[in-house]
Amino acid sequence: MSPQHQAPSGPADRRDLQADCANCFGLCCVALPFARSADFAADKPAGQPCANLRADFRCGIHADLREKGFSGCTVFDCFGAGQKVSQVTFGGEDWRRQPRTARRMFEVFPVMRQLHELLWYVSEALDLAPARPVHKDLRRALDRLDRLTRGDAASLVELDVAALRGEANALLLRASELVRAEVPGRKKNHRGADLIGARLRGADLRGANLRGAYLIAADLGGADLRTADLIGADFRDADLSGADLTGSIFLTQAQLNAAKGDAATRLPAALTRPAHW
Structure with missing residues (x-):
């Protein structure tokens, strides 16, 4: 099969790995820090809400982020981690109404984001027909990562994400080699x-x-x-x-x-x- 015709070969569904801000408690606008630069017009420490975050967890300048000096916000993608933490890990309890959850929620968010990014890559690899020789291992990795994302907050913050990334990367690299091998020449x-x-x-x-x-x-x-x-x-x-x-x-x-x-x-x-x- 030519590289231009990589037919889907499995049930990998990445719709849940796309950001759904309507079901998130503005976690990327609170949990993460940013520094005044070409990407951000102001400094903000981790755990402090952005000045542009509204009471309904929406961005007050969403339509004008680039013009207002917040192009970094337009680049960020949580891979759906925001809604997973908000609605699954914490069962819909937001950090404003339940302040006791805030610190742990903000700790979990960057961990979940990395897990969801890995899920995105592994899911894509399962859609690559030339990578069939590693599909079994990829499906096993996908199932494991998905189970981990559904753990409680305490188990999530204890995860060795670097090790998980290393394990997944070995499979992704092999998938990449199989796909690119179909391109003729050096x-x-x-x-x-x-x-x-x-x-x-x-x-x-x-x-x-x-x-x-x-x-x-x-x-x-x-x-x-x-x-x-x-x-x-x-x-x-x-x-x-x-x-x-x-x-x-x-x-x-x-x-x-x-x-x-x-x-x-x-x-x-x-x-x-x-x-x-």
Whole structure:
């Protein structure tokens, strides 16, 4: 099967791994810290509500975040961890009405976010037909991660997330190798490479390994990124105008949100075109 025709091969459903802010208690606006910078117009310590957070847990400047200097908020993606912590782990008890839950809720949120990010990647790997040789292990990993996300707050904060990431990454890397092996010819290996500001316009990057590559402000206009492994690649301010990302693997919405693109940029079906493009 060609890389352009990676048919779904299992029941991996990523809808629950997309943020549902209406069912979250504004956790990303409270639990996480941010520092005054090009991404945030003000400092905020962890555990303190953002000044723009309303009483109904909605953002008071949501439509104008970039204009108000909070572009960092438009890039963040919790992978659905916010609603899981709010509605499942804490059973719908919000931190304002139940202040006793606040500290633990804010501790659990970043742990859950990492677990949900792993679930996203493992679920995607299960949709990659060439990765069938590792699907059994991927399903086992998916089931285990899902069970862990449903534990109580105390068990969640005690998890060794680094170890879990290491175990999952070994499977994801194997899945990546199987998928990219279907691309004929020699593939580029830019894993962890410093490609900040690189001129890659129109580049053929099919099947390339771009894991963890620094592509900040890189020119990828019209580049062919089909079947490229993009896990952890830093696309901040990268130009993806006219680039073909269909069939790329392990690309996330947060990465797209951090980049620049246009109507001609081709995206994987599971992701959406950012509003600021």
